[in-house]
Amino acid sequence: MWKEFKSFAMKGNVLDLAVAVVIGAAFGKIVTSLVADIIMPLIGLISGGIDLKELSFGVGKAEVKYGLFLQTVVDFFIISFSIFMVVKLSSRFRRKETVKVEVVETPAPAPEVVLLTEIRDLLRTDKQRESGMQGN
Template sequence: MKNKAGSFFKGFKEFITKGNILDLAIAFIIGTAFKAIITSLVNDIIMPLINTLTGESNFNDLIWIVSGSEIRYGSFIQQIVEFIIIAFSIYAAITLVIRRKEFNERIAKENAPLVEEEIKVVVPEDIKLLTEIRDQLKELQKK
């Protein structure tokens, strides 16, 4: 059991020192800021427009009372709108990155023959000599 714990902490130490944790922290901070922007977009722009169309004063005030309990479905709908915008934004960003990567790979593949033509193959002298001997032996066998 002690060996498993030691390997676990060793793996954790490697994970932290590789920089993955730094990437994860940066992604978390950017994600938190992005969520704040989307929340503001939904609360300050989209929902007031929907309120104007529906005639409600505030979407958060939409409540359904069942047996004395309040069900705040307006707030739930607002969270769904926020989720859809975040999911769409992440999808668009990931799709953009993937398409850019595929484009770069295609360009590299198209340019690869040009690079290969420029490379000169240097044949060592002993290989040249062996090739000449082979060719001479072939000529002797034909006669």
């Protein structure tokens, strides 16, 4: 069982996934900081000093903090847009790399094949002439 787990864990895809998760988590923190510390204060300034995090209303003894939800939605859209742009940029570079196409020439057919093809074409032509004459 240990050998199976070791071979599974050492496959390239699993290691790539682990690296992607770690980088993704760090990227998420960077974008969250961008949103919370730069973008949202600017939006608050433009909207007259409104801080989305502080928006809430009370229902009985409960407090519904819909501002935090709106903040999370904005975070999600900015993070997803950022990831979209990274994927789009990386796919553009990949396409440029894969554009290199090698042209392979097909070998010339053997002389026997050429001769047989000519005979076939002549027989077709004769057959078409005969059927055309019978129609007249």
